Amino acid sequence: MRKAGELIQWTNKGGYGFVRDDAGRDYYVHISKVTPGARPRIGDMVSFETGTGRKGRPSAINVIITATSPTPSPTLRDVRQGSGNVSRFKIGLRTAAATVLTLLILWAIAGDRAPAWLGLLYAAMGAGSALLYRFDKLYALTGKYRVSETNLHVVDLCFGIIGGLAAQEVYRHKTVKPRFVATTWAIALAHTLGLAALAFGGLGGLLPGA
Known part of the structure; x- marks a missing residue:
């Protein structure tokens, strides 16, 4: 079953980040699990399936960006x-x-x-x-x-x-x-x-x- 969530953290250099679902749970996501050609940004709304990463942590897979971030990346004040x-x-x-x-x-x-x-x-x-x-x-x-x-x-x-x-x-x-x-x-x-x-x-x- 697919979940909806928001990309709350993303590192362009490493190509990874974290997605938070509607229940407040965080999932690790790697660029290889995102729709090819997409450029993830913090604040993007996504649809994804869940899986288990190689270190046993909850991960997001088959990630599709459903809505791009309407605002600039957050600052430390936002954090x-x-x-x-x-x-x-x-x-x-x-x-x-x-x-x-x-x-x-x-x-x-x-x-x-x-x-x-x-x-x-x-x-x-x-x-x-x-x-x-x-x-x-x-x-x-x-x-x-x-x-x-x-x-x-x-x-x-x-x-x-x-x-x-x-x-x-x-x-x-x-x-x-x-x-x-x-x-x-x-x-x-x-x-x-x-x-x-x-x-x-x-x-x-x-x-x-x-």
């Missing part, structure tokens, strides 16, 4: 406004995780179990991570060269995870691809456990200046 179809609970988990990490850092510093420079390190790397996500989202919207997922994860792992989680929520970016999402949460969990141990004395004395 930040979000969509009514996006689950507030799913997105809100990232805010909650970033908040918990921040509180653990403050608790550890206030209890003299961590030096102040650790908080500054998280703040600086978090700002850097947020900027990378911002640039990557802009590049995705305009079809330009993307920031590699490996680089995003490396910066998040190197104390940028709070900014990374915040940016994912603000820009509604990198919240669909299962492998990327799983790696992000693994990094967040590792930092949470480490900071919790530090905040409650489990790593006391291991950091210089603590």
Whole structure:
């Protein structure tokens, strides 16, 4: 049975994107599954069938563009406004995780179990991570060269995870691809456990200046 939906993300360079159906579910779509000769744009209305991609994710196949986008590609302001179809609970988990990490850092510093420079390190790397996500989202919207997922994860792992989680929520970016999402949460969990141990004395004395 065919479904109707909207192309909510598209990368010209990679030839792929995501389609959101009327129920708010997102499907990966590759240019090879779109009607030959068509030039997909964000905002296009499409008709498609569903299938399973090689990585097991839901995919759109036999995609036909039924109506082209009447408006220019969205800007980051549009992205930040979000969509009514996006689950507030799913997105809100990232805010909650970033908040918990921040509180653990403050608790550890206030209890003299961590030096102040650790908080500054998280703040600086978090700002850097947020900027990378911002640039990557802009590049995705305009079809330009993307920031590699490996680089995003490396910066998040190197104390940028709070900014990374915040940016994912603000820009509604990198919240669909299962492998990327799983790696992000693994990094967040590792930092949470480490900071919790530090905040409650489990790593006391291991950091210089603590």
